[in-house]
Amino acid sequence: MQPLRRNLRFQVFWVGSAASELGSTLSGLAFPLLVLAMTGSPTQAGLVGAVAMGTEILVGLPAGALVDRWDRRRILLGADLVRIVTMAGVGGALLAGALTMPHLLAVAVVNGVASALFRPAHGASLRALVPPEQLPTAYAQEQTRQHAAGLAGPALGGALFALGRAVPFLVDAATYLVSFVCVAFARVPRRPETPPAPAQSMRADIAEAVRWMWDQPLLRAVCGLVLGCNLVVNAMTIPIIVLVGDPVDVGVVMAALGLGGLAGAALSARLMRLLPTGRLMLAGSWLFALVLPLLVLPLGAYWTAGVLFVAMLVVPALNIALEVEIARSVPDHMQGRVHGALNVMFSGLTPLAPLLGGLLSQHAGAAPAILVLCVGLVACTVTASFSRSLRAKGGLPVRETPVS
Template sequence: MSLLRNRRFQALWIGGAISQLGTDMTRIAMPMLVLALTGSPGLAGVVAGAKAAAMVVAQLPAGVWVDRWDRRRTLLGAQAVQVLAAAVLAGAVLAGQAQVWVLVALAAVDGVCVAFTGPALDTAIRGVVPPEQMRAAYAQEESRRHAAALAGPPVGGFLYGLGQAVPFLADAVSYLLALVATVFARVPRRPAGEARPVRTGMRGEVGQAVGWLWRRRGLREVCLIAMMLNLLGGAFVIPLVVLVGERGGDALDTGAVFAAMGAGGLAGALLSGWLGRLLPPGRLAIAFTTVFGGAIMAMALPFGPWWPMVPLLVFSLTTPTFNVVVSAVISRLVPDDMLGRAGAVLTLASRGLTPLAPVLGGSLAAAFGGAWALAVIGALMLVVAGVAAASQDVRSFTDEPDEVAA
């Protein structure tokens, strides 16, 4: 059976695509709302950082509990809470009660839910997709992320222009539709043949996953690179919003600029199979970090509000290849009974600094303006690329399963 005929996976994929569209709509609408309410890029960063911080804090216990609990009910429960939180947010905006502390609290709730839905969805995909189709499934997953990134920002900007609450109401509907799709996908409670993990306590179960990652030479270093990519890649969002505004752009212009990420990413997802064969994972990480850093610096060039679309398009062409290759390596290496915990540890290792990203970006934009903030962030990313290129473990890292440290 081809992947396209796998109705359970396609139902999960459609639900994820709808939910991702809602997330990308509010990704652009939320900073615009906070800026409209407070005029502070720093506070916009605090609100975005609250979601990331909550996700990071909840990540490890969520991974352990996903391995312990009924995975279908865990995924459905987390999605139901996301529906409720998004609806409350839309209601607060409509009622004129969208104070910063309310936005922070609801963002934190959503972040905790993401900590559960991430590993639960990963295990669901493993449960409905055969091993020989796993790389194709990750490529399709990557394509829906970038398709949503293409449509989400301009749609979010358009809906925000209709009313400040409209994009958040649409986000609540997207979460509801994702929940319905999960029901139709008949997600397995756990993959066939998988034994329940022997419980050794939260600390012991997390320690097993940490030890597993530490023994994978090259993979642990790539996770550190990903940590810096997520920090600096998340930091450029608010400075870019500020930059477009400084150059005379409105909400629709901002959404259109960010849509370039989706356009490039969607094209990159189609090319990921070919591009992924050009370099081994370690060298691919070095090349991607270099392109990313150079593109962020290029956004600061004084060519008008629409210019950042060009460097956004360039680096987003390479993003899917990096994500698909790393996901396939992890899928090949992680034992079935450690999916939740290992996924949580890997996510924490790669996203541990993510809560600081919007705060860093907002603070730099408030202090120096959008263009200089982007220049600084891009330069820091090029430094990361240089450090990665100097590491023998990174340069020699492949997808072979025996890459284990002594």
């Protein structure tokens, strides 16, 4: 077996993903900056992101079903092409002085649909490019990509926006072009390697995947734990920003998240060898529950950054362990549907997080808001600790059909 670094198809695929991830991260900061500059309204600044996120969640289940029906390579190429056009359109409208809020909201909807199709197609395609034995290493490289983009993207987005309002969106369009070329050169498999079931309705396709997931006790328990933890942890963003206050210090704190993720990706293999997936999920949740209350100590921005750095160390291992379980256990003709369903189940409550964090910060204050959210995190973790599936030594059953 050749080393993963010599797997040219995977590495080209990864380069394209890294480019588009960086572009998405920098434009993710540029969008609210642009709306604030246009309208002066924080509410409208958050609306564009909320619309994109909500659209992706709403169409997540049918998008996963379409990934299992359609040509996966064409889905990836089509999603990239759509996002090239939309982001270039935003940049062009800015240069022409013709950009409006309805235009931005339409872009949010279209890009939300494109992302809902791209993510499960990307997940299903990646596992077809890598032998089973190298999946943990491949997903660790994926985590490195994501956290590196999270570290560099916001700073780069702010700098490009300062050069010109259209610049970050044109750069984002260019990153999607890089992704388009890389997908084409990686020769992503077009169809599932295992034969799909006889033709049936999309509702039946989705129901088949949901039944398969429901029959896996470990997956049921993980979905419940991650759904609650995602809501609580994401709701802490606004209280943390309010608590830190100074914009420069907020940048330092947000950078600590990326640094912690990068360090955690390097540690992920060791952590995964120590604990099976369910116990690793519980350990990570307990780490959050014990560490995050320390944010309220009045020791300055660097203390806050250090706490978040420590909390992020375990996140890559959690993500990688679950991705490997899914890649090894889910039948290939069901990969798109399961990835789509998991995205919905994990993030279904996340759009409520900014509202929850904002309301708690406004009515109780930043530090009390963090403590209240930590109580919710402890409640989720204690409840999950009673799950026999999470405490078990085994994982999901490995499917019989090997990865080609």
